[in-house]
Amino acid sequence: MPKTVVELIDICKTYDTGAAAFEALHKINLVIEEGEFLAIIGPSGSGKSTLMHILGCLDTPTSGRMLLEGKDISRMSANELSAVRNKRIGFVFQTFNLLPRFNILQNVELPMVYGGVSPFERKRRAMDILKMVGLDDRWNHLPQELSGGQRQRAAIARALIMNPAMVFADEPTGNLDTKTGAQIMELFKELNNAGHTIILVTHDKDIAAQTKRQIEIRDGRIKEA
Amino acid sequence: MGLIHGIMVGCKEMWAHKMRSFLTMLGVILGVAALAAMFAFMEGMIADMQKFIRETGGVERVTCSSDQIPEDQLPFSSLNRQRRMKDIQALMNNIPEIDEFSPEVTLGRDYPVQYLNKTVRVEVRGVTVGELALRNYDVEKGRFICDIDRVERQRVAVIGTYPSDELFGQYANPLGRTIRIGNKNFRVVGVLKHYTAGMGGQNWMNWKNRIVFIPMETAWLCFTHNKDIPALDIQVKDTSKVAEISQRAQQVLFHTHRHISCLQMRTNEEMVENFSSRTAAFNITLGIVASISMLVGGIGIMNIMLASINERIREIGIRKAIGARNIDILLQVIVEAVLLSILGGVLGVGVSLLLTKFITFFVKENLSAPIVKPEQLLFAFSVSVIVGIVFGIFPAFKAARLDPIEALRHE
Numbered sequence: 001m002p003k004t005v006v007e008l009i010d011i012c013k014t015y016d017t018g019a020a021a022f023e024a025l026h027k028i029n030l031v032i033e034e035g036e037f038l039a040i041i042g043p044s045g046s047g048k049s050t051l052m053h054i055l056g057c058l059d060t061p062t063s064g065r066m067l068l069e070g071k072d073i074s075r076m077s078a079n080e081l082s083a084v085r086n087k088r089i090g091f092v093f094q095t096f097n098l099l100p101r102f103n104i105l106q107n108v109e110l111p112m113v114y115g116g117v118s119p120f121e122r123k124r125r126a127m128d129i130l131k132m133v134g135l136d137d138r139w140n141h142l143p144q145e146l147s148g149g150q151r152q153r154a155a156i157a158r159a160l161i162m163n164p165a166m167v168f169a170d171e172p173t174g175n176l177d178t179k180t181g182a183q184i185m186e187l188f189k190e191l192n193n194a195g196h197t198i199i200l201v202t203h204d205k206d207i208a209a210q211t212k213r214q215i216e217i218r219d220g221r222i223k224e225a
Numbered sequence: 226m227g228l229i230h231g232i233m234v235g236c237k238e239m240w241a242h243k244m245r246s247f248l249t250m251l252g253v254i255l256g257v258a259a260l261a262a263m264f265a266f267m268e269g270m271i272a273d274m275q276k277f278i279r280e281t282g283g284v285e286r287v288t289c290s291s292d293q294i295p296e297d298q299l300p301f302s303s304l305n306r307q308r309r310m311k312d313i314q315a316l317m318n319n320i321p322e323i324d325e326f327s328p329e330v331t332l333g334r335d336y337p338v339q340y341l342n343k344t345v346r347v348e349v350r351g352v353t354v355g356e357l358a359l360r361n362y363d364v365e366k367g368r369f370i371c372d373i374d375r376v377e378r379q380r381v382a383v384i385g386t387y388p389s390d391e392l393f394g395q396y397a398n399p400l401g402r403t404i405r406i407g408n409k410n411f412r413v414v415g416v417l418k419h420y421t422a423g424m425g426g427q428n429w430m431n432w433k434n435r436i437v438f439i440p441m442e443t444a445w446l447c448f449t450h451n452k453d454i455p456a457l458d459i460q461v462k463d464t465s466k467v468a469e470i471s472q473r474a475q476q477v478l479f480h481t482h483r484h485i486s487c488l489q490m491r492t493n494e495e496m497v498e499n500f501s502s503r504t505a506a507f508n509i510t511l512g513i514v515a516s517i518s519m520l521v522g523g524i525g526i527m528n529i530m531l532a533s534i535n536e537r538i539r540e541i542g543i544r545k546a547i548g549a550r551n552i553d554i555l556l557q558v559i560v561e562a563v564l565l566s567i568l569g570g571v572l573g574v575g576v577s578l579l580l581t582k583f584i585t586f587f588v589k590e591n592l593s594a595p596i597v598k599p600e601q602l603l604f605a606f607s608v609s610v611i612v613g614i615v616f617g618i619f620p621a622f623k624a625a626r627l628d629p630i631e632a633l634r635h636e
């Protein structure tokens with residue numbers, strides 16, 4: 001019997017945009033089990049990133065409850081949430097969000113700085129993971145010196161470095177050609193086989209078809225496919 | 226947490242904005258430099274002043290001098306008389322705690338003293354042995370005035386290094402030579418030690434060297450033609466009793482002077498107090514100036530840290546998204562502020578050393594040689610570090626409180 005890692009109960013997210021309030025998410029109910037490989041699809045502006053941010057403990061819902069590994073995140077302290085973001089969750093942003101003044105080795109090392117890993121160990125592990133995503137020969141490049149796909153891979157490397165139980169990836173293949181996209185998907189499949197729970201957002205039906213389960217979001221509501 | 230990481234990031238930031246960081250540091254540099262230089266000059270002044278007080282007899286000395294006779298006593302002021310040996314006798318008999326007496330008969334501050342065809346103008350004073358202890362003199366060559374000289378009204382003189390050098394040259398032996406004081410011949414029997422203080426060729430202890438001593442009784446016989454003692458100093462070794470003894474001495478002299486209050490007892494303690502209150506005032510003024518420039522420096526740091534975190538809101542969001550705790554961000558910003566102020570402090574200490582050298586090089590007169598004490602440099606430096614922490618706290622809190630997703634959305 002698989003364990004539930006994330007449970008969303010009636011999650012709503014409303015943005016206050018001056019005059020009118022905009023409801024980006026409406027009563028989302030979702031259960032994600034350990035070891036799942038889930039794709040979230042939907043048109044642009046449907047609320048996929050908003051949902052991912054809530055799942056990644058970066059944003060808080062306006063109403064509703066979210067249980068992460070059985071714990072209500074609204075009851076967690078700021079430090080506990082930081083620890084969750086650092087150790088349990090790996091997040092790949094749609095816009096990469098790499099630090100511009102740090103080379104990609106330093107970027108990949110960063111979660112380990114806050115995770116209390118020793119500097120020597122940090123370097124070793126970061127180089128290992130960069131090798132895995134095929135960027136070991138570019139370790140001393142700044143993000144702006146890399147192509148979109150390379151940045152994407154660096155961002156994935158950073159998300160994986162703390163060996164998180166859950167990986168949330170917001171359009172991880174959006175900037176990649178089909179071949180590299182396929183490589184990235186292979187990587188995610190491997191991770192999933194190794195027991196990681198993977199949730200990814202995509203526009204691409206082919207990519208979505210490679211996952212075990214798909215859900216569709218339209219205007220902030222879930223339509224399970 | 227990665228303190229090393231924080232320092233590295235801080236250095237990177239500083240390096241990325243070299244000019245901005247330097248200008249920010251300038252306030253701290255000037256503040257620390259002013260503070261440290263001020264300490265050095267104050268220390269020099271205090272040392273010189275303490276030396277001055279010591280050389281003029283220290284706090285054990287009580288000066289008894291004439292005072293204005295109060296108005297209600299003026300009608301019978303003619304009853305009053307000058308101080309004589311009788312007064313000293315009375316003090317000796319009644320106040321055993323007085324350790325030394327030094328009656329003085331000063332002929333003049335610019336009294337001509339001649340040797341062959343050379344003339345110097347120095348202070349000529351008729352004294353007793355007590356002078357050595359009370360005015361803190363030492364004999365370098367020969368001997369001092371002794372009691373036999375006084376009893377026999379000997380025409381002998383003990384001279385300071387200034388008349389000695391001027392009359393005989395630096396290398397000749399003045400002992401046994403005959404000098405003329407006024408129109409009387411005196412034999413030199415002793416030369417005093419040479420006294421120096423200050424710097425830059427200017428010796429403000431020279432007054433101590435411009436002196437010729439003769440026996441007091443000889444001064445009476447040859448020059449003043451009376452037996453008055455215009456000035457009297459007494460020494461009380463037990464400094465805790467100085468005030469009390471000077472009070473009692475005044476009472477004794479009140480009696481011997483037929484209850485006319487024509488005398489004033491002054492202790493050196495007053496001079497010390499006067500001096501310390503003046504240095505305190507000086508310290509406060511300069512302290513205020515230094516604090517204001519520290520404040521300005523601190524506000525500069527706060528300003529630049531606010532600007533810096535504003536530029537790096539996204540970076541802070543990213544750090545939080547990958548697991549930085551609020552305290553990590555807080556410390557990061559404080560570390561950066563402290564790095565700025567530490568570098569400012571180090572440079573400030575360096576500038577203060579240059580500044581003291583520079584000032585002493587150009588301003589030689591009326592200035593004591595500065596004394597640089599490591600603990601005071603350390604203090605000035607610590608102040609800069611504290612400034613960094615204090616003024617880093619507000620921007621640090623601002624950064625730490627940022628919401629991760631808001632920060633990530635920031636353009």
Ligand SMILES: Nc1ncnc2c1ncn2[C@@H]1O[C@H](COP(=O)(O)OP(=O)(O)OP(=O)(O)O)[C@@H](O)[C@H]1O
Nearest residue numbers: 015016017022024043044045046047048049050051
């Ligand atoms: N901070 C915000 N303030 C106001 N409205 C917002 C904010 N963030 C998102 N929205 C709105 O919420 C809706 C969902 O946005 P979201 O970023 O989740 O879309 P998405 O599904 O990720 O789209 P895309 O595929 O283009 O990335 C959009 O209509 C957007 O305008």
Ligand SMILES: [Mg+2]
Nearest residue numbers: 048049094170
């Ligand atoms: Mg999106």
